[in-house]
Amino acid sequence: MAKKVKSRTVVVRLLSMALTGFFKVRTRPRTHRPLSLLSYDPIVKQRVLFLEQKRKKGH
Template sequence: MAKKQKARILIKLLSSAGTGYFYVRSRARTAPKLNFIKYDPRIGRRVIFNEAKMK
């Protein structure tokens, strides 16, 4: 029997500092957009990472 596919998608978390640094995570399809405070190594501090479209 085939397994049921999970209702999760991959998203890109893009730095709000404008450095172009990003993380890739997964989230549920029905969940609202994500915002995280994470470390941006290009500027050496923690900033807000907002969800962006993956191309």
């Protein structure tokens, strides 16, 4: 059997640094560095930094 080919993109979860628990889901190329984004958080009603959440092993 042939090896599985990995996708060129990966789906990541961006977590709000305002610690509200709000998150956004985006796709990024697998080879790029981790994603960060300044965007609107509706819970605190202002723009905050969103950082890519670390993946847990085994998931």
